[in-house]
Amino acid sequence: MRHNKNFNHLGRQAGHRKAMLSNMASSLILHKRIETTVAKAKAVQQFVEPLVTKSKEDTTHSRRVVFSYLKQKEAVTELFRTIAPKIAERPGGYTRILKTGFRLGDAADMCIIEFVDFNEAYTFGKVVSTEEAKPKTRRSRKSTKKTDAVEDATVVKAKAPKAPKATTAKAAPVAKKTNVGKKM
Known part of the structure; x- marks a missing residue:
């Protein structure tokens, strides 16, 4: 039975698990x-989220606490210089897990874990501020039906002309049958 199991041990001893999580967090x-x-x-x-929250306060103590978990200077400086300012106003939920399918060798569930604010596919490479965004206005139903009918009519009339048919080349003449190599 699974009583009082607070986290997944990942089939590893405690030292191996801590080292693996530290290395994976640094890579992330x-x-x-x-x-x-x-x-x-x-x-x-679960390992990274508290560290990111700790990095919002850039003090020597918080840097030392984060370094005690990550054990890589480059990762600590990257966390405090680039990641922390970008997620400063976010109250939590700094990472996202996207399932990608199954691994070919052993059919394990695979996924991508990423920081939410650093994915250009979802943010389209730009940040839209509330001042630049235009408020959406609602239109009445009558006006949209008329414009849809007009657009359909123009689409039917605006068909592209057909391309002229390509001329086919004459077929090559068929060779005559000969009796070469046959016994008579």
């Missing part, structure tokens, strides 16, 4: 996304 911080199994991604997510 440096590369902004990593591909791994779903179980490891959930463990890394």
Whole structure:
């Protein structure tokens, strides 16, 4: 039975598990996304989120606390210089897990874990402020039906002319049958 099991042990001893989570968290911080199994991604997510929250306050003490978990200077400086300012106003939920399918070798559930604010596919490479965004206005139903009918009529009339048919080349003449090589 699974009583009092607070986290996934990932089939590893405590030292191995801590080292693996530290290395995976450092890779996630440096590369902004990593591909791994779903179980490891959930463990890394629980490991990284408190560190990111700690990095919002840039003090010597918080840097030392984060370094005691990550054990890589480059990852700590990246976390405090680039990641912390970008997620400063976010109250939590700094990472996202996207399931990608199954691994070919052993059919393990694979996923991508990434920082939410660092994915250009979802933010389209730009940040839209509320001042620049135009408010959406509602239109009445009558006006939209008329414009739809007009657009349909123009689409029917505006068909492209057909391309002229290509001329086919004459077929090559068929060779005559000969009796070469046959016994008579």
